[in-house]
Amino acid sequence: MxxxxxxxxxxxxxxxxxxxxxxxxxxxxxxxxxxxxxxxxxxxxxxxxxxxxxxxxxxxxxxxxxxxxxxxxxxxxxxxxxxxxxxxxxxxxxxxxxxxxxxxxxxxxxxxxxxxxxxxxxxxxxxxxxxxxxxxxxxxxxxxxxxxxxxxxxxxxxxxxxxxxxxxxxxxxxxxxxxxxxxxxxxxxxxxxxxxxxxxxxxxxxxxxxxxxxxxxxxxHFRELEQLLEMQLAALKKELLLPHGNEVHLPLDGIRRLTPQRLLLTGLLKEFGFNETTIDDLITALPKHSGRVFDSGTHTLILDRERLILTPKQHHIPAPVLIQADDTIVAYGINHIQITQAETPFTIPQNPSIAAVDSDLLTYPLTLRNWQQGDYFIPLGMAARKKLSDFFINQKIPLHQKTKVPLIVNGNNEIIWLAGYRLDNRYKLTPQTKKVAIFELL
Structure with a gap:
């Protein structure tokens, strides 16, 4: 039976x-x-x-x-x-x-x-x-x-x-x-x-x-404990996993208050592919190692000053693109640069997404590319050159954002503009400027 x-x-x-x-x-x-x-x-x-x-x-x-x-x-x-x-x-x-x-x-x-x-x-x-x-x-x-x-x-x-x-x-x-x-x-x-x-x-x-x-x-008993942990993690995810575009930010003050820290931080980051060994390294770095980068198979985790920044891995960095003298718009990855011409006198827009450049100083073709190790420029308003890596740090631009900043480079290999951030001082408008090239980051 x-x-x-x-x-x-x-x-x-x-x-x-x-x-x-x-x-x-x-x-x-x-x-x-x-x-x-x-x-x-x-x-x-x-x-x-x-x-x-x-x-x-x-x-x-x-x-x-x-x-x-x-x-x-x-x-x-x-x-x-x-x-x-x-x-x-x-x-x-x-x-x-x-x-x-x-x-x-x-x-x-x-x-x-x-x-x-x-x-x-x-x-x-x-x-x-x-x-x-x-x-x-x-x-x-x-x-x-x-x-x-x-x-x-x-x-x-x-x-x-x-x-x-x-x-x-x-x-x-x-x-x-x-x-x-x-x-x-x-x-x-x-x-x-x-x-x-x-x-x-x-x-x-x-x-x-x-x-x-x-x-x-x-x-x-184990299943009930697991359910309790899942409920706690669900509440913490709403509190600590803060969406910022395609990134997720975790405030460090909230991470430091987690108890037990290792268990809960592992639960928060598990879905992004981070294992317990990486979590141990991260916890060790929390007190004093701003700038540390941790990788999983799918994501990069950056220990910034006041937050952890989670970003999907950028598997494709766009190849450099040439800008010819008669181009009016150029695509670079998800960005576009619109190019127009003007005569002086010209009023410079107060907009970080727009750069007004002395056109006579340009040697075509220009190049649109991403940051490379060793790059430097002379920031607008300064006389001495500065490494882009140091500029990014001073501007509190997270490490993972460096490769996302389009650079316009002159034919003589000088950087003209960090699109959306700063013009090179050598290419600013002066009383002698006759023609203006206007670059706008879209």
Whole structure:
């Protein structure tokens, strides 16, 4: 007799799928996945069976595939199967056989789900799988998220057997005389999960025979702690992640007040790709290292004087663009420079986005480019030259903005204008100026 009521109650409690939903069941042929199909059939759900042959165990794998095909025929449900070159995939993508099998099956399950209109993919994980996952995470290093174990639902992936432990599954299979196949690799301790299953967990059960129930209670506590942390982080993100165009600014006074700082700062910056090692370096630099730059795969984080500045990585810096004497507008990245001519007398606009230049001093073609190491100019109103890097610091222009400032460079390689900031003193209008070139940053 199958415990259908307990099965459907767990599905309803966790909102895994509706009574009318169509479910794709991942079936290896082992007792866990076979029991799942029998429970779905007894409960009246609509489902199909999907089986992967990873071609790693020769005739044994082919026999498993045939068993699953026959199971689908007996149950009168759709059957989907595929043969993978798992070893070739592992070599090509430079991953382990286990990781290759995982990537291949999950990608294929999702394709089948979409192509055949299944609402969800059901996986036969149970309580002991959760225990093994937590112990693996603890062994390799983990945060709170690694302690919540396997969740009943993760988007389209559902796990309706998480209320059962391995002993209960074995008993149900025997009581109901349900046939299944045994994967011989499950007995090997070559893999970390199997070593935990066969060597570590039995020792733990000697200390606590009710290990599964104890872990289930612990999981409830861990999940509640994770929810509490997520609520705290959601409030902090609204307070501290301040949008500025395509940047995000985090005020340092708020960062310094975080307690516990490392945990919360890691949570705030995780979505931008920063790991715990980088967070440790950042915390060390906070008191005295303004100007430090930290990188993730997608973002740059700059420790400015009063804030942290998060900016997406600029993967493309525009190539230099030539400005000819008869050009009226020139594009450079997301910016445009509009060029007009005027005669003197001329009233200089009080607008940092406009530069009025003595036209007779220009040697065409001019060049429109970004900042380069070693660049210098003579700022308007000064007599001595100044490195652009020092000018940026004095103007409190963050490091990541340097490459975004368009520079107009004369044909003699002198910088004429830091667009939007400062004209070079050598190109200002004087009483001797007769023609004026007007550059406007759009």
């Amino acid at each position: 199958l415990p259908v009521h307990r099965f459907t109650a767990f599905i309803q409690q966790h909102h895994l799928f509706e009574a009318q939903s169509s479910v794709l069941v991942a079936v290896s042929g082992g007792m866990d996945s076979v029991l799942l199909t029998h429970l779905l059939k007894a409960a009246g759900y609509k489902f199909g069976i999907a089986h992967c042959n990873f071609q790693l165990r020769g005739a044994e794998a082919d026999a498993d595939q045939q068993f699953c095909r026959q199971l689908a025929i007996n149950m009168q449900v759709p059957f989907h199967t595929i043969n993978f070159d798992t070893t070739g995939y592992a070599i090509e993508h430079k991953v382990s056989i286990q990781m290759a099998a995982r990537e291949l099956r999950y990608q294929w399950f999702e394709r089948v789900r979409q192509q055949h209109g299944y609402h969800t993919v059901a996986l036969a994980h149970h309580q002991n799988d959760t225990i093994e996952t937590i112990l693996l995470n603890l062994t390799r290093g983990t945060g709170i998220a690694g302690l919540h174990g396997i969740l009943p639902q993760n988007n389209q992936w559902v796990r309706p057997l998480l209320y059962l432990n391995r002993g209960e599954i074995e008993e149900l299979m025997k009581l109901n005389n349900l046939a299944y196949v045994e994967d011989s690799s499950n007995a090997s301790t070559k893999y970390a999960r199997n070593k935990l299953r066969h060597e570590v967990i039995p020792r733990l059960k000697e200390l606590n025979p009710n290990l599964e129930n104890t872990f289930e209670r612990n999981l409830t």
